[in-house]
Amino acid sequence: MSTATDTIEDLVKTEYKYGFVTDVETESAPPGLSEDTIRMISRKKNEPEWLLDWRLKSYRHWLTMTEPTWQKAHHEKIDYQAIVYFSQPKPRKDAPKSLDEVDPKLLETYEKLGIPLRERGRLAGVAVDAIFDSVSVGTTFKKQLGEKGVIFCSFTEAVHEHPELVKKYLGSVVPYTDNFYAALNSAVFTDGSFCYIPKGVRCPMELSTYFRINAANTGQFERTLIIADDGAHVSYLEGCTAPMRDENQLHAAVVELVALDDGEIKYSTVQNWYPGDENGKGGIYNFVTKRGLCKGRNSKITWTQVETGSAITWKYPSCILLGDNSKGEFYSVAVTNNYQQADTGTKMVHIGKNTSSTIISKGISAGHGQNSYRGLVKIAKSATNARNFSQCDSMLIGSKCGAHTFPYIEVKNTTASVEHEASTSKIGEDQIFYCNQRGIETQDAVNMIVNGFCKEVFKELPMEFAVEAQKLLGVSLEGSVG
Amino acid sequence: MSNQPILEIKNLHAGVENKQILKGFSLTIYPGEVHALMGLNGSGKSTLAAILAGREGYDVTEGIVKYLGKDLLELDPEERAREGVFLAFQYPVEIPGVNSTYFLKAALNEVRKHKGQPELDAIEFLALVKEKVKLLDLNDDLLKRSVNEGFSGGEKKRAEIFQMAVLEPKLAILDETDSGLDIDALKVVSSGVNKLKRADSAQLVITHYQRLLNYIIPDHVHVMADGRIIKSGGKDLALELEAHGYDRIVKAAAVTA
Numbered sequence A: 001m002s003t004a005t006d007t008i009e010d011l012v013k014t015e016y017k018y019g020f021v022t023d024v025e026t027e028s029a030p031p032g033l034s035e036d037t038i039r040m041i042s043r044k045k046n047e048p049e050w051l052l053d054w055r056l057k058s059y060r061h062w063l064t065m066t067e068p069t070w071q072k073a074h075h076e077k078i079d080y081q082a083i084v085y086f087s088q089p090k091p092r093k094d095a096p097k098s099l100d101e102v103d104p105k106l107l108e109t110y111e112k113l114g115i116p117l118r119e120r121g122r123l124a125g126v127a128v129d130a131i132f133d134s135v136s137v138g139t140t141f142k143k144q145l146g147e148k149g150v151i152f153c154s155f156t157e158a159v160h161e162h163p164e165l166v167k168k169y170l171g172s173v174v175p176y177t178d179n180f181y182a183a184l185n186s187a188v189f190t191d192g193s194f195c196y197i198p199k200g201v202r203c204p205m206e207l208s209t210y211f212r213i214n215a216a217n218t219g220q221f222e223r224t225l226i227i228a229d230d231g232a233h234v235s236y237l238e239g240c241t242a243p244m245r246d247e248n249q250l251h252a253a254v255v256e257l258v259a260l261d262d263g264e265i266k267y268s269t270v271q272n273w274y275p276g277d278e279n280g281k282g283g284i285y286n287f288v289t290k291r292g293l294c295k296g297r298n299s300k301i302t303w304t305q306v307e308t309g310s311a312i313t314w315k316y317p318s319c320i321l322l323g324d325n326s327k328g329e330f331y332s333v334a335v336t337n338n339y340q341q342a343d344t345g346t347k348m349v350h351i352g353k354n355t356s357s358t359i360i361s362k363g364i365s366a367g368h369g370q371n372s373y374r375g376l377v378k379i380a381k382s383a384t385n386a387r388n389f390s391q392c393d394s395m396l397i398g399s400k401c402g403a404h405t406f407p408y409i410e411v412k413n414t415t416a417s418v419e420h421e422a423s424t425s426k427i428g429e430d431q432i433f434y435c436n437q438r439g440i441e442t443q444d445a446v447n448m449i450v451n452g453f454c455k456e457v458f459k460e461l462p463m464e465f466a467v468e469a470q471k472l473l474g475v476s477l478e479g480s481v482g
Numbered sequence B: 001m002s003n004q005p006i007l008e009i010k011n012l013h014a015g016v017e018n019k020q021i022l023k024g025f026s027l028t029i030y031p032g033e034v035h036a037l038m039g040l041n042g043s044g045k046s047t048l049a050a051i052l053a054g055r056e057g058y059d060v061t062e063g064i065v066k067y068l069g070k071d072l073l074e075l076d077p078e079e080r081a082r083e084g085v086f087l088a089f090q091y092p093v094e095i096p097g098v099n100s101t102y103f104l105k106a107a108l109n110e111v112r113k114h115k116g117q118p119e120l121d122a123i124e125f126l127a128l129v130k131e132k133v134k135l136l137d138l139n140d141d142l143l144k145r146s147v148n149e150g151f152s153g154g155e156k157k158r159a160e161i162f163q164m165a166v167l168e169p170k171l172a173i174l175d176e177t178d179s180g181l182d183i184d185a186l187k188v189v190s191s192g193v194n195k196l197k198r199a200d201s202a203q204l205v206i207t208h209y210q211r212l213l214n215y216i217i218p219d220h221v222h223v224m225a226d227g228r229i230i231k232s233g234g235k236d237l238a239l240e241l242e243a244h245g246y247d248r249i250v251k252a253a254a255v256t257a
């Protein structure tokens, strides 16, 4: 039993409450993208030569690419020269050495967002790395993690402190040639989180990154790299918000996960970027590449995502199941209301023997929202006894929204078993009336029915975030009926 | 005060677009009473229940419906529920993924909030549930499952009565709660209904069968045909119906009309 209605009730009535702007002095590059911009970013970060080279190679490759158009999402052409590629709160000295040196205004911002960076409060059991515009402003619980040998720090720090790990794994799962946005990210990424769990270690707490876009006209290009060494386990959470602005803002992140023998990574996202207003003005373009490599035997990667924000979401957290007996899982709830568009799904690529994958996708469309599930299940010739189960359910609220399903299945090994189930339902008037007749008003009834519909996914989220996710659903479906 | 009816329906005409279903329906129910409403298939019993509960899609063209002296038709369905109108559905819907206990707690707390009572927390609510489970001899496994999902026909009906027990309505409308029940379940459900009877509340029991009225003893029995009550009487009227069928009553009513 959960406590959702109480909380949903309050939240249903609120608008996007993370839409405030923090007034901090920032240091920003002028808009525009060129090799000079990249050199500037690299210099600002004091990066080693190899990383600058990699960025430049990525940039040169990006110049040869064109924006993809196959996804079912429409937007005005993005002017890449109008974006600011680097923005950071003005450093007080150099970089903050500890949270005490972080600008109190930033700490306040995160408090407001419900993400206390001081090591107390609601998320007390969760280590947080907070990314404000392009840079990490602080990571909590470093000491406790350090005792177990867990490395959890900003990407920038990792480049300096653990260059061998970064060099080994950066781009190993998502090469810069992978796609347009991944190439762009590889060229201009500014920060992100890095996490390494050593052999045999179960990470003692949830790790979390909280992304915040603050400055106007700024793109956020962060890079996350998580490695679970042999027998290591980690559960990682990602949350995101942005101020309400009339212009669209680009968020093009890359996340790479690597699980070695018996390693397990559970990656959960609660995405709540500003979705634009009820007329479709403003909002974040969320074009993200997320991929996990189950490199070792018996390794396992689970993606759980609750996508309620962004004007356009375009992401396919994927698993490459290379190690024998490895497992990939994808649990997704994607909500589109007003004029939001989501094109999301996953790719499960089976290469190792006895690999298995599970896909549970719940798409909810309301208002004029368009929700597409796009998934690929690929069983390579080598993947003897591979198994996949996919279930894609769509729920429609109202008559102006749309749900679309594009499942692609490629099987090259006859011992494989692939199951796909799909359903589309309209939220039933009978169900709503039944709730009404028990004293529950329509908006609460919708939240309840939708939460029920998403239950299989929510149960995969860590407890705290499950509650958070339910609240978010309530907020994003506000005004969707009646 | 005790003279104020719980429900007062006068000359109600209502229907769906282009189809008149209720044609001059009148009925008054006082506190403490149990009324049985019987009638042929399609005579408008469920329509009446739906209109009382506030389902959309029906047009009331004439007549009044007063609940505790207030115009019932003005209230939203959830307001009616919070004011104590309960409908045990003829066909309860399934709500996948929504836990029954959670659902019922939300419902009860809406009622309590409306009455200005403090909401019950999970522990208090479970204590209440336990008590009511005993009262109705319910298989409490059902409460761990999603609302009505995969329940058998009989289980759904029992679950409706269970909700009624928890919500303690002032006016309970039971729409064919007996159909689909085996004889044991019928006994359990009706004894539950009887236990829930209170001096300040009333029940409107819609049924086709006299057998239910062996267990739930009505104060008044009404026979409905073509959108209105054609005959009212005491519990013997149900026996008469059972013995002679609707035909005779319908014909007799046609003569006097």
Ligand SMILES: Nc1ncnc2c1ncn2[C@@H]1O[C@H](COP(=O)(O)OP(=O)(O)OP(=O)(O)O)[C@@H](O)[C@H]1O
Binding pocket: B016, B019, B021, B039, B040, B041, B042, B043, B044, B045, B046, B047, B048, B057
């Ligand atoms: N939404 C609707 N649209 C069209 N006709 C309707 C609608 N609702 C009810 N009716 C019709 O009105 C009549 C009365 O229906 P109602 O369900 O109230 O009957 P009932 O007395 O409950 O019957 P039963 O004993 O079979 O449950 C029927 O002829 C039915 O088909």
Ligand SMILES: [Mg+2]
Binding pocket: B045, B046, B047, B090, B175, B176
């Ligand atoms: Mg009926």
